[in-house]
Structures are given as structure tokens and as C-alpha cells.
Amino acid sequence: MRIQNRKYIASILFVLISFVCNAQPDGSPPPPAPPPPPGMPIDDFLPILLVIAIIYGIVKRFKLSRR
Template sequence: MTIQNKRILASVLFVLISFACVAQQPPPPGPPPPFGFPIDGGVLLGAVFALFYGVKKILLKKED
């Protein structure tokens, strides 16, 4: 098989797979989350970690 034939075959397969993906129906939406549902507990932990890391970097930079 030549390079040209491989490219044509790959292009045809890509188009066929694209049509198959578009033809699928999306899943039905789930129930809404309860009122006051928190975003994530890891967000607060990440913000605290970032704050301590930034303070540490600033303090080490001042010492140099």
C-alpha cells in the first residue's frame, strides 16, 4: 500500500467515525443537585496550600 492510499483510507475512516459520533444521542440530564451543594472540599484545601506555598516563596526570596 502506498502512502497516498494510506492517507485516503485514514481520511475515509476519520469521516465515517465522525458521522457515527455525531449520530449518537446524548444521555438524558440527571436530577439537579441539592440546594447549597458545595463545589468540592478539595478547592478549599488547594487554596490553603497555594496560600502557604506563596508565603513561603516570598519569605525565602526576601532572605536571599
């Protein structure tokens, strides 16, 4: 193997080892999760919203067919 090829292999190995060393955990615990965003969940009122949407769709369709 020529000396120039050994330099390339040594350079590539140096870069790869630095990536592996950088990927190691630092030992500190992860930061706490952020609080959930404020707002009202729509899970409780989903059936009501679906009924309102269906009624709205029927009214719009009826108005468009009368023209």
C-alpha cells in the first residue's frame, strides 16, 4: 500500500472516530418536557361538531340547488 493511500485511510478513520465520539451521550439527564399547550380538546364535542357540519352541508347544498 502506498503512503498516500495510508494518509487517506488515516484521515477518513480520524473523521469517523470523531463522529462516533461526538454521538456519545454526555451523561446528563434530558431536559423536562414542555407543558402542553393551553386550549380546549375537541374530543368531548366531536359528535356535536360532526352533526353541526352535516347540517351546515345540507343547508348549503339546499341553498345552492334552489338557485
